[in-house]
Amino acid sequence: MKDSRPAPPLDPSLTLPCVILDKPQLADNIGSVARVMANFGLQELRLVNPRDGWPQERAWAMSSGAFWPLEGAKIYDTVADAVADLTYVYATTARPRETQLPVITPREAASQAWGQAHQHLKTGLLFGAERAGLETSDIALSHAIVTIPVDPHFHSLNLAQAVNIVLYEWRLQVMDAPKPAFTQNMDVPAALEHMHGLYGHLEDELEKAGFFYPPEKKESMVRNLRVTLNRAQMTEQEVRTWRGVVTALTRGRGRVLAKLAQQKKDEV
Amino acid sequence: MKDSRPAPPLDPSLTLPCVILDKPQLADNIGSVARVMANFGLQELRLVNPRDGWPQERAWAMSSGAFWPLEGAKIYDTVADAVADLTYVYATTARPRETQLPVITPREAASQAWGQAHQHLKTGLLFGAERAGLETSDIALSHAIVTIPVDPHFHSLNLAQAVNIVLYEWRLQVMDAPKPAFTQNMDVPAALEHMHGLYGHLEDELEKAGFFYPPEKKESMVRNLRVTLNRAQMTEQEVRTWRGVVTALTRGRGRVLAKLAQQKKDEV
Numbered sequence: 001m002k003d004s005r006p007a008p009p010l011d012p013s014l015t016l017p018c019v020i021l022d023k024p025q026l027a028d029n030i031g032s033v034a035r036v037m038a039n040f041g042l043q044e045l046r047l048v049n050p051r052d053g054w055p056q057e058r059a060w061a062m063s064s065g066a067f068w069p070l071e072g073a074k075i076y077d078t079v080a081d082a083v084a085d086l087t088y089v090y091a092t093t094a095r096p097r098e099t100q101l102p103v104i105t106p107r108e109a110a111s112q113a114w115g116q117a118h119q120h121l122k123t124g125l126l127f128g129a130e131r132a133g134l135e136t137s138d139i140a141l142s143h144a145i146v147t148i149p150v151d152p153h154f155h156s157l158n159l160a161q162a163v164n165i166v167l168y169e170w171r172l173q174v175m176d177a178p179k180p181a182f183t184q185n186m187d188v189p190a191a192l193e194h195m196h197g198l199y200g201h202l203e204d205e206l207e208k209a210g211f212f213y214p215p216e217k218k219e220s221m222v223r224n225l226r227v228t229l230n231r232a233q234m235t236e237q238e239v240r241t242w243r244g245v246v247t248a249l250t251r252g253r254g255r256v257l258a259k260l261a262q263q264k265k266d267e268v
Numbered sequence: 269m270k271d272s273r274p275a276p277p278l279d280p281s282l283t284l285p286c287v288i289l290d291k292p293q294l295a296d297n298i299g300s301v302a303r304v305m306a307n308f309g310l311q312e313l314r315l316v317n318p319r320d321g322w323p324q325e326r327a328w329a330m331s332s333g334a335f336w337p338l339e340g341a342k343i344y345d346t347v348a349d350a351v352a353d354l355t356y357v358y359a360t361t362a363r364p365r366e367t368q369l370p371v372i373t374p375r376e377a378a379s380q381a382w383g384q385a386h387q388h389l390k391t392g393l394l395f396g397a398e399r400a401g402l403e404t405s406d407i408a409l410s411h412a413i414v415t416i417p418v419d420p421h422f423h424s425l426n427l428a429q430a431v432n433i434v435l436y437e438w439r440l441q442v443m444d445a446p447k448p449a450f451t452q453n454m455d456v457p458a459a460l461e462h463m464h465g466l467y468g469h470l471e472d473e474l475e476k477a478g479f480f481y482p483p484e485k486k487e488s489m490v491r492n493l494r495v496t497l498n499r500a501q502m503t504e505q506e507v508r509t510w511r512g513v514v515t516a517l518t519r520g521r522g523r524v525l526a527k528l529a530q531q532k533k534d535e536v
Contacts, residue, residue, distance in 0.1 A: 032426065032429075035424075035426060035429075036426075036429060038419065038421075039418045039419060039423070039424075039425050040419060041419040064424055064426070065422075065424070148436070149436075149440060149443045150307045150308065150439070151306065151307060151308060151309040151439075153306075154307055154333075154334060155307070156303075156307075156332055156333070157307050158300065158303060158304075158332070160429070161300075161303075161304060161307070161428070161429065161432045164429045164432055164433065165432065168416070168433050168436075171419075172417060175417050
């Protein structure tokens with residue numbers, strides 16, 4: 001028995017996680033993901049650059065009637081855009097890259113997402129493309145790497161199967177977990193677009209200052225900076241403070257440079 | 269990176285569970301199941317009456333290189349045949365039928381299967397057909413019903429996704445669970461073919477005795493008897509004892525009938 005409308009949420013006061021697929025290749029898989037979302041009570045699907053465009057008939061055919069995640073699917077050009085309004089992102093990947101991010105199990109991710117849902121913080125569950133997986137620069141936009149404990153001799157898990165396992169663990173939280181307790185004096189972290197603003201600001205200034213040297217190391221240097229700042233889980237106020245810090249340092253540098261230029265002139 | 273040979277088992281002393289698909293309809297799903305088995309380290313696949321025959325090319329295509337469960341797949345005519353040499357069977361179904369079997373979670377099933385693997389007892393993980401699920405008479409051959417906690421508003425889980433979740437829980441046991449401790453003075457339960465022999469014997473005799481009345485209730489009466497005896501988890505010796513019990517009761521009845529016939533004759 002299935003219903004082509006979304007199920008009523010178990011608890012309307014929860015902020016449910018969304019599922020983000022980065023560059024999904026096969027419409028079949030997108031449809032299977034929609035079905036799994038319906039099985040486990042999630043509704044919001046985000047697609048970053050689906051290879052064959054959107055919408056695609058095969059997705060609807062494979063969804064087995066779970067049309068609502070497909071009909072409501074939002075399309076983005078970049079992972080950064082897709083996560084901009086979120087507060088937390090969990091990136092599922094078979095091969096944890098060399099980033100300074102915590103590597104956690106699907107169960108731990110679900111447990112954290114469960115806590116966030118109760119705090120009205122929006123969480124994204126991010127999955128990479130069928131073959132390529134996630135790019136390291138996109139993983140760096142996340143707060144943790146989720147790995148599914150597959151046999152290392154055969155770790156190529158189908159995309160919809162990976163989503164299935166993470167969402168199954170989510171469902172177990174919904175069914176069994178007690179309502180989490182919170183430390184009420186903590187302010188909530190900023191949505192990621194604020195963090196992205198800070199990154200951009202900082203990286204522009206570092207670029208001008210010649211910090212990224214040698215140039216071929218810039219990418220990994222940027223990534224490491226972002227991962228560190230992401231881990232800090234700043235509030236909006238803290239983001240503003242840090243943008244102020246960057247500005248102050250930059251102006252300070254401007255003054256130092258002006259002074260040096262003046263000294264040079266004086267010497268001439 | 270994937271390997272078209274099976275991974276070496278983590279612990280060669282374990283008796284690994286097999287996966288049994290009852291009347292699978294789509295070769296795509298059989299292939300996806302093989303892939304999931306490879307992901308989570310299982311190897312033995314049993315197929316009961318695959319709808320479109322066997323082998324089927326699509327299964328190989330969908331396995332993503334996990335050929336060994338497909339190449340080693342054994343074909344059976346009935347679920348009873350497929351489980352005959354097993355000691356425990358777990359039937360996964362979205363809708364637990366009205367049987368007196370324990371209904372457990374995938375996690376509990378995996379934990380039990382983990383214990384059995386260490387006792388060298390062969391366990392079967394049984395899954396029904398895509399739409400129809402398992403027939404009640406086949407569920408009655410099992411020791412427990414496994415239900416995946418899907419949203420009741422959309423419980424139609426894809427076959428390979430159901431296998432995926434049960435095998436993921438199996439894998440978590442393999443990765444994390446301590447070696448189980450056993451009560452060493454318990455004898456191991458008989459393989460199911462012995463139980464089936466006892467069922468057949470008992471049911472034949474009950475049939476002759478006119479026990480199954482009204483006839484349209486026979487099927488459910490048989491099922492309930494089987495479920496009860498399955499729960500008893502008899503050793504081979506106990507099965508022999510109980511067949512003796514049935515024989516003794518039958519002969520006793522024969523003697524009573526003979527005596528009654530003699531009395532009638534005497535009265536004439």
